[in-house]
Ligand SMILES: Nc1ncnc2c1ncn2[C@@H]1O[C@H](COP(=O)(O)OP(=O)(O)OP(=O)(O)O)[C@@H](O)[C@H]1O
């Protein structure tokens with residue numbers, strides 16, 4: 352099998368805060384293969400956005416610092432790449448879209464001005480060549496009347512249209528990796544469905560890999576090929592999407608799946624008891640142990656390593672054994 356497109360190894364990130372140093376990522380590992388859509392799920396505050404921003408090296412420093420690990424992209428460690436190379440890579444090889452497109456679009460310029468600038472920052476193109484590329488990309492994200500969208504200011508568009516513009520801008524230089532940080536959370540379900548369909552189609556057509564951050568397991572089921580489950584700054588389970596729903600191995604993953612509306616027996620919505628631990632003083636052993644109904648002495652004291660469940664499915668849990676019982 353060829354090397355993954357993105358290979359994050361033992362990534363640790365912390366932030367200086369008034370209460371002390373917050374260890375937000377602790378030796379997190381994750382891979383994204385070429386052409387796949389990888390889901391990254393976990394409760395609020397578990398480090399999903401920090402991990403995706405670390406890939407682009409856009410963690411504010413201070414207060415943040417990358418304390419260790421490697422982020423191999425197309426075989427090169429992004430953490431040691433010179434700034435100029437990193438700048439070129441952003442937008443050209445790796446792009447990112449965020450939850451709230453208004454924060455990424457400049458309100459005083461038209462969509463056309465902003466999109467053309469992206470094109471011309473990365474390749475030699477005349478104004479009309481750049482315009483043609485923009486129109487083509489706006490049509491690819493199924494915006495009706497791309498010409499009038501190009502002339503519009505961001506505030507003249509709906510939330511769903513703005514998100515499509517963001518996707519078009521992110522993909523216009525044909526990157527090989529798209530980091531999508533909850534890009535559909537602010538949209539209503541119908542528009543969310545349309546955006547997911549567009550992303551799936553573009554991923555397939557352009558051979559694009561996507562790291563799709565969400566806390567919605569329903570979205571994972573709809574879009575992703577594989578999924579990584581994060582808990583308190585660590586990746587605790589990785590599997591292909593069928594296995595994660597059919598045989599979730601980590602008690603936390605089981606809790607997340609049981610929390611999907613309509614999944615739990617009896618019709619009541621399940622909620623995992625407790626909350627994500629404070630990254631300033633994370634618990635020893637397995638970080639999930641004080642929310643886990645089956646935790647043992649080992650769970651309280653020894654950090655579990657990733658073990659293989661079956662090929663393409665790994666879990667970090669002391670309770671897992673090869674019979675699949677935990
Ligand atoms: N600039 C910062 N300074 C201090 N702490 C930060 C900073 N950015 C993030 N954190 C902390 O890092 C942790 C992880 O944050 P992150 O935004 O990655 O969570 P998340 O998994 O994306 O959550 P959500 O689902 O709500 O988006 C949180 O505890 C957060 O408070």
Ligand SMILES: [Mg+2]
Nearest residue numbers: 399400401532
């Ligand atoms: Mg986030």
